[in-house]
Amino acid sequence: MKVVYVSYPPSDTADADVPASADNALGLRPWIESQGHTLVTTSDTGDELDRELTDAEVLITTPFWPVYLDEDRLKKAENLRLVLTAGIGSDHTDPEAAKARGVTVAEVTGSNVVSVAEHNVLQILALVRNFVPAHTEAREGGWDVAKIAAHSHDLEGKTVGIVGLGAIGARTALRLRGFDVRMLYYANHRRTAGEEASLGVRYARLDTLVAESDVVCLALPLMEGSQALFGPERLKAMKQGAWLVNTARGAIVDRDALVEALESGHLAGYAGDTWYPQPAPADHPWRSLPEGSEAMTIHCSGMTLEAQDRIAEGVHEMLAAHFDGTPMPDDFVVVDPSA
Template identity: 70%
Template sequence: MKIVAVLFPGSRADDGRSQELATAENVLGLRPFLEDQGHELVGTSDTGAELDAELSDAEVLITTPFWPLYLDEKRIEKAKKLKLVVTAGVGSDHIDEDTAERHGISVAEVTGSNVVSVAEHNVMQILALVRNMIPAYQQAVQGRWDVAEAVRDAHDLENKTVGLVGLGAIGARTALRLKGFDVRMLYYANHRRSPAEEATLGVKYARLDDLVAESDVICLALPLMEGSKALFGRDRLAAMKPGSWLVNTARGAIVDTDALVEALNSGHLAGYAGDTWYPQPAPADHPWRTMPRHAMTIHCSGMTVEAQERIAAGVKELLSAHLAGEPLPADYVLVDASSH
C-alpha cells in the first residue's frame, strides 16, 4: 500500500536533519511503523504536479491545515486508488468532502489533538493586542526607549468584554483560560450551552450582532463552513466598537481580507491578531503582512511539540485501523465511505 503525506518542510539541526515531528522528512515518526509492514510512505511538501504524480497510485493521503493540500474535485478525479484522507490536525475545510464521499473516499481528522495549543495561542494574542506588546517589542529590537509611545495604546484586560464567536472545544478552553482575568465573556454559537456549562465557563449567550456591538475583544473560534466565510466582512467590522480588537485563529477566510485592512488603516479597529490566512502558505505580498496594528503569526498555533505528538498518535491509530480493515475511530471520522 502507498501512503502519501503532505507536510511542511522542517528546520535543520547542526547535523542537517529536520527536528520537528510533523515534517515531510520525519512524517510524524510513521516510517518504521509502515515500512516494517511493507508499505510505501512518501513524504513531501510539494502541492503541485509532483504531488499529483504521487497521488495517482496512493491509497491513503495525510495532509494538514498548516501546510494545506487543497483537495478539490479535479485532484480527486486523478487519484483513482485513494480510499482514505487523514487530516493531521483539526479542520478539514481544504478537502472537498462531498466529492470525496461520492468517490468512496473516507475523510478523518485527529479531533481534539491541538485544542489546548490553539486556546493558549488565543489568550496570548489577545494579551499581545490589548497590552500593545508588539510595538514595545519592536522598540527593544530597534534600540529605542520611548515608554510614552509604548503605553499610549496599552490597556488592562480586566473588566473588558470578550466576545467568543464559537464555543466548541477550542472556544470553551479559551473561555476557561480567560476566566481568571476577570473579564465579562459573551458567546455566540449555533448550539447554545446548558446553563451549567455557561456557569462553569463563565460565559453568557448573546446574539451575534449584540456580541459584536458590546465586545472590546472578539475571538473567532468557529470552523470555516457554509455561512461563516467572510462572516466578518465590511459591515460587521464596521459594527464593532471603535478601538476594539479582533483575534482569529480559526480560518483566515472568515474575515474579509481587504475590509480588515481598511478597518485597521482607518483606526476603527485597534488591532488584529491571528495565525490563519487565506490562502496558505500566505504569499509574501499578502496585505495582512504589512497592515498596521497587527500581531499575526504564521499558522502554527496548533503545532506545539505536544500537539505534534498527539497528532502523530492519532494518525497512527487511524492508519492502524485502516490497514487492519477495521472501522476507523468514530470520533475522528468526518466522511465514512467504507460501505461504498
C-alpha cells in the first residue's frame, strides 16, 4: 500500500527540525515501512503530487499546507481510499466528491484545540495592546511612547464576541475569563445554561454580537454558510475601531473587503494565521495591510510541538485501523462513504 504525506518543507534553519515537516512525516516512516507499506513525502501540491496520487491508497495532508482535493483531482486518484488531515479542518477536500468515489476523510479531532485557543488570546492581546508597532519601535531603535500609547488599550471591560463555541471557542472563552471581559457568543447550537455560566458567556444573535463587540474572534469551521461570512456588509456593521481575530479559516473573511475596512480606519486591526489560499502567495494583500493594523502570522497556531505530538498519535491510530481493516474512532471521521 502506498501512503503519500504532504506538508511544508524542512526549514533551512538548523534548529527548526520539527515532526510535521515533509521530511520527518510525524515520525511515521519506520512504522509504515515495517508494516510492508511505502511512504512518499513531498511539499509539492501540483503536478508532482498528482503523479504520486495515481497509485496511492492513502493521502495525509496538513491543513496549514493543504492539498486541495476537488472532484477532478479525486477522479485522477483512482486508488485513493483514505484522506487524513494531520490536524483539524478538512475543508480542502470536497466532501461530496470524496463520498461519491468511496474515499473516507478523517482528521485528528481535538489535537490542536489548546494550541489554537492560546493563539487566539495571544492575537487579541497583540491587537488591543498595540504590541506589533511597539515591538517594531524597539527593534528599529525608536522610543516614541506617545505614538504607541495612542492606540493601546486595556482588554478589561471590553466586549469580546466569539463566533462558534466548539472546543476551540470554549477554551478561548475559559482563557479570557480572567481578563474580566464581557463575552458574547453565537453558534448554530446553543450551549446549556450551565455551560454558559461555567464559560462566562452569553448567547447573542450574530448581528447583535457583531454590533456590540469590541473584539470579534472567529472560531468556526469553513462550511456551507460560513464562506465569506464576514463580507463587506458585516464588516461595516462592526463597531468603529473594533478588532477582528481569525484563526479559523481565511475564507470566512472576504479578502478585499477586509483590506478596505482597515484602510478606511473602520476597523482598528486584524489578526489571524489562516489565509486563502495556503500557503499564501507573496503578493497576498493581507501581507501588506496598513502599518499598525495587523498582527498576522502564518498558519502556525495549531502547530506547537505538543500539538504535533497529538497529531502524530492520532494519524498513527487511524492508519493502524486502516491497515488492519478495522473501524476508525467515530469522532475522527468527517466523510464516511458507507454511511
